[in-house]
Amino acid sequence: MGQVFTDEHLRCLIERALAQNPDLVAATYRIEQARARAMSARADWFPQLGGSGGAAANYGSENAGQVAPGGDRSSESYDLTALLSWEIDLWGGIRRSNEAARSRLLEAGYQRDAVQTSLIAAVASAYIELKNLDERLAISQRTVESRQSSLDLVASRRDGGVSSDLEVGQAEALLGQARTAIPITEQAIAAKENEIRFLLGEYPAGVARGGSLDGLDRSLQIKGGLSSTLLERRPDVAAASQAYQAAVAEIGVAEALRLPSLSLTGSGGVISGAFDNLLDSSSTAYSVGPRLAGPIFDAGRNKARVDAARALAGEAQAAHQRAAQLAFREAADSINAHLKTGEIITEQSRLVEANRKVARVANERFTGGESSYLEVLDAERSLFFSELELADARRDRLLAVVQAYRALGGGWK
Known part of the structure; x- marks a missing residue:
């Protein structure tokens, strides 16, 4: 200028x-x-990393077979989970x-x-x-x-x-x-x-x-x-x-x-039916593996x-x-x-x-x-x-x- x-x-x-x-x-x-x-x-x-956590109080039905007759119908569950996904x-x-x-x-x-x-x-x-x-x-x-x-x-x-x-x-x-x-x-x-x-x-x-x-x-x-x-x-x-x-x-x-797309996916964390042992090693759970997905029929x-x-x-x-x-x-x-x-x-x-x-x-x-x-x-x-x-x-x-x-x-x- x-x-x-x-x-x-x-x-x-x-x-x-x-x-x-x-x-x-x-x-x-x-x-x-x-x-x-x-x-x-x-x-x-x-990689994309996420997390989730939850707690639930459950009450099962005997008539539906969710619990044994005369058993404890109430239960609790707790979990902390990390989610990993990486598309190649x-x-x-x-x-x-x-x-x-x-x-x-x-x-x-x-x-x-x-x-x-x-x-x-x-x-x-x-x-x-x-x-x-x-x-x-x-x-x-x-x-x-x-x-x-x-x-x-x-x-x-x-x-x-x-x-x-x-x-x-x-x-x-x-x-x-x-x-x-x-x-x-x-x-x-x-x-x-x-x-x-x-x-x-x-x-x-x-x-x-x-x-x-x-x-x-x-x-x-x-x-x-x-x-x-x-x-x-x-x-x-x-x-x-x-x-x-x-x-x-x-x-x-x-x-x-x-x-087709290829992704590596995994999840891991702790799951327990009682809050006081949620962080124990015995509560550990995980899964990992590849995931292949692709279109088969999409009408063009x-x-x-x-x-x-x-x-x-x-x-x-x-x-x-x-x-x-x-x-x-x-x-x-x-x-x-x-x-x-x-x-x-x-x-x-x-x-x-x-x-x-x-x-x-x-x-x-x-x-x-x-x-x-x-x-x-x-x-x-x-x-x-x-x-x-x-x-x-x-x-x-x-x-x-x-x-x-x-x-x-x-x-x-």
């Missing part, structure tokens, strides 16, 4: 967004979820499950990076658009002042019998056009400030900003050579790659479920699981290819846009200067009585719109830098 966004006001906004944006916070929690699932999968490598990874199902979980954890990390990169780009773009609106507002305000002076001049000339009511009406219409642009732009500024506050995870309010777009343009540039190898660090592409690797690993998990359920896993892997592979293609396209588009908007700014600047000369000459000719106010009307209108278009071209050039930042995975070296 520091290599690209050097404007202090913008950097402050980005830092606040990184600290408070709910989408980024949610992405961080998704990493924690994936980490917990990876730890859960890792636990399958190890015969077919690699546990290994593949761990591989899938690790890939999902890496995917979650890359997804958070992608959210962060997109958030930085969104804040920077909104800030640039806000600065553009500030410039458009300043242009409109300057134009209102200039056109008010023109209206005063035309009205004075009409009172002196030089100009007509038509020319006064034309001057009023020209002034009204610029005046209307002011509240429209002010409304857009308020909405853009609220958008930035939303990205920051804050409530609607004003946004502090620095100087003009010209100053921002000098601090926001694509620097150094750009190579397609920079796309390798795009987090969304890396996340798609990990998603594909996880999907491939999950095929192995599904295939292992079709085969496990095969369907494998087929579904393969289809998911195919989908993930296609998504990875699409993410890579999109990365190349966005990088090429943003770099080309930066180059071409520079050319547009050059030509638009020349157009603004030409329109200023035309407007100055038109006003001089009108003041000298050499032409009608219609020439002034056309010249002033052309100047106004060309100045707005120049401001928009500067905005577009800066937005192209931001898009290149996002397209290249968060900057360039």
Whole structure:
């Protein structure tokens, strides 16, 4: 971020967004979820040890043959038992499950990076658009002042019998056009400030900003050579790659479920009919041995699981290819846009200067009585719109830098 966004006001906004944006916070929690699932999968490598204990008072039935006639019908039982189970990874199902979980954890990390990169780009773009609106507002305000002076001049000339009511009406219409642009732009500024506050995870309010777009343009540039190898660090592409690797690993998990599983199981503890001798050696009991279990007939359920896993892997592979293609396209588009908007700014600047000369000459000719106010009307209108278009071209050039930042995975070296 520091290599690209050097404007202090913008950097402050980005830092606040990184600290408070709910989408980024949610992405961080998704990493924690994936980490917990990876730890859960890792636990399958190890023996599982449990325990149980119990006490019971029994009262048997003579009629059911539970006790001999005339015998003691009441009895007690106590037990403390440890249970051990350890599944042997015969077919690699546990290994593949761990591989899938690790890939999902890496995917979650890359997804958070992608959210962060997109958030930085969104804040920077909104800030640039806000600065553009500030410039458009300043242009409109300057134009209102200039056109008010023109209206005063035309009205004075009409009172002196030089100009007509038509020319006064034309001057009023020209002034009204610029005046209307002011509240429209002010409304857009308020909405853009609220958008930035939303990205920051804050409530609607004003946004502090620095100087003009010209100053921002000098601090926001694509620097150094750009190579397609920079796309390798795009987090969304890396996340798609990990998603594909996880999907491939999950095929192995599904295939292992079709085969028999081997577990070593055991239990041991103490069992007694009296509490006072529960811990005696004569109360000891245990059992241990292997356990083999597997499907015999499942009506094709496990095969369907494998087929579904393969289809998911195919989908993930296609998504990875699409993410890579999109990365190349966005990088090429943003770099080309930066180059071409520079050319547009050059030509638009020349157009603004030409329109200023035309407007100055038109006003001089009108003041000298050499032409009608219609020439002034056309010249002033052309100047106004060309100045707005120049401001928009500067905005577009800066937005192209931001898009290149996002397209290249968060900057360039």
